[in-house]
Amino acid sequence: MKFTSYGAAREVTGSKHMIEIGGKKVLFDCGMFQGRRKEAEEKNRNFQFIPSEIDAVVLSHAHIDHSGSLPNLVKQGYKGAIHCTPATHDLCNHMLMDSAYIQERESEYLNEKNRKQGDELIEPIYTQEDATLALEYFKEQKYNEPFEPVPGMKITFREAGHILGAAMLEIEAEGKKIIFTGDLGRKDLPVLRDPYKPENADILITESTYGNRLHESVVEAEDKLGDIINRTIKKGGKVIIPAFALERTQEIVYAIHKLVKSGRVSEDLPVYVDSPLAVNVTEVFRKHKEAYDIETNKIFADNEEDPFGFSMLRYITKVEESKALNHHVGPCIIISASGMCEFGRINHHLKNNIEDHRNTVLIVGYMAENTLGRKILNKEGEVKIFGKPYRLNAEVEVIDSYSGHADRSDLLSFATHLKGLKKIFIVHGEEKAQMEYKKALQQNGFTDIQIPQPGETFEI
Ligand SMILES: [Zn+2]
CATH class of the missing domain: 3.40.50.10890 (Rossmann fold)
Incomplete structure (x- = not known):
């Protein structure tokens, strides 16, 4: 089994993580990169893998930095299911259409300039039509009910407590249990249930947005x-x-x-x-x-x-x-x-x-x-x-206590609670936060901790 981070590796947006098992490729999240215009344009237009070669997509939640590149993935040849919770599906109906509308306006605005300067016109990264098509591939999966995106891999969505419909993933494959946090929320947030706390895992793929910060209550x-x-x-x-x-x-x-x-x-x-x-x-x-x-x-x-x-x-x-x-x-x-x-x-x-x-x-x-x-x-x-x-x-x-992300102490207590945990991958965070979080994990006795570079593949 192999693990590769193609986005949100040493950065906080553009989440794209892949697990390969028995010749099958499963993509976890397919988010847009948000940042400086030129870098965003390059990262959001092109994938570092071939979309038609992917066998299944599993989506943790509806935020655009996790879901926003799905219309482009389908536009570029992906034809499989996009598994997510029912609330994530409904939220994506609005979020992806809104994002497509923004892409269309953005390219119109740039083309106005291009026309004046006699430069080549650009196409939107994706349109509302592309988003509508991508939404047809969504497949709803309930919390706490396992499903099999590809043969040999079982996944269960668990409450992430981050936004409505957000899930963390319990992945079982080749006799191992992997926890992928998606975006890990925090307890006591209005409306949302508190995050699920799994008891054990062999491998943890964890976000680290606030790996070096504590929130107000x-x-x-x-x-x-x-x-x-x-x-x-x-x-x-x-x-x-x-x-x-x-x-x-x-x-x-x-x-x-x-x-x-x-x-x-x-x-x-x-x-x-x-x-x-x-x-x-x-x-x-x-x-x-x-x-x-x-x-x-x-x-x-x-x-x-x-x-x-x-x-x-x-x-x-x-x-x-x-x-x-x-x-x-x-x-x-x-x-x-x-x-x-x-x-x-x-x-x-x-x-x-x-x-x-x-x-x-x-x-x-x-x-x-x-x-x-x-x-x-x-x-x-x-x-x-x-x-x-x-x-x-x-x-x-x-008031900064409404943050939907776990802080350092929440992240640490999540990881240290997992019995049998041998390997940790730190993703979805700025390098500074990741390094500090890694140090905190080391102080708690963990030794096998990786902070993947974009595109770096690990045998797991
Ligand atoms: Zn999020």
């Missing part, structure tokens, strides 16, 4: 959120929350709903979710009640209450309604995408609100370097939005 986040909202309302201001359309938006809505329900935030405060993708994704959350944790069921679902809806909450899809929010008078909360403020409606809300000292911009997610979100997080005095400078007078608050 999720439990305190709710109180902090309530305080920030109430302080801003008192000043007569608005709370602007940039949030990813998938998972973070639903978690924040859920937390606000709990605050309103328990009387900690006024039930008269208008709350707006302004993102068409977030609206579609929230529908998937409503459908998949089977994936909720005990708390969500107890507070909401068991009483047939919608966790993602309450009287003053409005979901906005139409452009005119989004624009009308510019003229909203008085306190409110606006949750909008994109999560890092790089594009989308959030930029209009920031433009209209960051110069007013009564308002608060609340950061609840990761902000990559060089993004507008990072500049706001750094409290730069002046930021550019749509090419124009704006004074950042609004308060900036940060």
Whole structure:
């Protein structure tokens, strides 16, 4: 049996890992690389393997850095099943179509430039048509029920506690048990069940995004959120929350709903979710009640209450309604995408609100370097939005405990809990985090630890 990492090897995006067994190739995740434009273009257009030679694909979850290259894989000749949980399938219906739309717009934008400069025109990496075709190959597999993607390999999806539908994989082949974490979540996240803790394994393929960091506790986040909202309302201001359309938006809505329900935030405060993708994704959350944790069921679902809806909450899809929010008078909360403020409606809300000292911009997610979100997080005095400078007078608050990834102590306790563990592969992390996590594992007595280079093959 062989293992090769073709993506998310010494980096955090573009997950693609392969196990070969008895002449069959199984690809685990097929994500897009996100980063500098030229490198992303090269890595996302071409595969380091031949798609038609793959026998099965197993998808851990719907995030684009794990699923986003599937339409290209099918476009380039893959014709087998794409195994995933039912919620992941439903989420990918929206996520892949949205990603295809972005690819189409991106190539249109570049072609405008190319035309002017007399350069050759480019094709989108994939189109909405390609995404529709790829979605036909999806095959739903339930949690905790083993399936055989190829003869001689048995896989069971287990709860990863990372986003709705996310799974970690228990792989049994050639008498060995391999755990592939996918993206490993953390306990106590809103809505989601806590990650499954397997008892034993021979080999662990683990993510390491926060292999060198510890998170704040999720439990305190709710109180902090309530305080920030109430302080801003008192000043007569608005709370602007940039949030990813998938998972973070639903978690924040859920937390606000709990605050309103328990009387900690006024039930008269208008709350707006302004993102068409977030609206579609929230529908998937409503459908998949089977994936909720005990708390969500107890507070909401068991009483047939919608966790993602309450009287003053409005979901906005139409452009005119989004624009009308510019003229909203008085306190409110606006949750909008994109999560890092790089594009989308959030930029209009920031433009209209960051110069007013009564308002608060609340950061609840990761902000990559060089993004507008990072500049706001750094409290730069002046930021550019749509090419124009704006004074950042609004308060900036940060709640970073909503992270959907296990931190170093979660990762360590996951690995040390596994009886019989002999070999560890560290993937999906920046090198610095991986090296520090490796050191921590060594201190816990593990000796056979690999941090694969892209394309490096190991006999396992
Ligand atoms: Zn993820």
